[in-house]
Amino acid sequence: MSVTSSRLEFLGQLAGGLAHEIKNPLSTIKLTLQLLEEDFQKDDSPTATRAKRKIEVLLREVQHLDDIVQEFLTFARGHDLKLTRTNLREMIVELFEFLADDAQARKIRLHFDYEGKLDNLLLDATLLRQAIMNLLRNAFDALDGKDGGEVIVRARIKGDLLGVEVIDTGCGIAPSNYDRMFRPYFTTKKKGTGMGLPMVRRIVEEHGGQITFESEEGKGTRFLILLPVDPSKTGSLKSMVPTGSEQP
Ligand SMILES: Nc1ncnc2c1ncn2[C@@H]1O[C@H](COP(=O)(O)OP(=O)(O)O)[C@@H](O)[C@H]1O
């Protein structure tokens, strides 16, 4: 092991330890704030109202910290893929059902179209669901501030490859951000953690796949995941996608 990689490993352990150390006091703070909020619940005096507003701010900030630490821990853990025969069509239908109310409230139309046999794919279903969910959440976020819009998932089997596209008609991505998209903690959102896309990329790469995107500012974005249908055969993928390409 080189000096650099052992140092990196050490830093990784340190960061993991730090995150765990932060997690416990954070949940104590959160719990105490919630109790405090309850204490003021029935008090409508100006002082109590001001206090409640401050508690709300603190709770929001604590929650944000908690999200960041949680996502860090999930990300840092790494995964052993548990490949099982998965019905991808069903998985996406279920994700859509889960998002249906939110979509309706925000006038977002959801479409799913698919081609090929998707009902018996060798995948880590939990991780792939998480990856697609992250892309869908980003697609929804991209439509914030627009009066409705469309989110489309397209899944296709072509030869040895599975392609999953998540397309939105949202705000798009500024070209100056293209090379930061998959960097941990890069976010343009007030409540963002910037861990969604790094996580998606990690999951896709653990499956031997690749993720790319193209986008037009103001018009929308399309993320494309390509996975080998059999994760032990990644050769076919390499011949189709230039390595390292993540720009349109
Ligand atoms: N579909 C999308 N449309 C526009 N911008 C996007 C989209 N997906 C991701 N982004 C940009 O990439 C950033 C990083 O995304 P992500 O890693 O999921 O973190 P987060 O969602 O917490 O900000 C987002 O803050 C946003 O600027």
Ligand SMILES: [Mg+2]
């Ligand atoms: Mg996200």
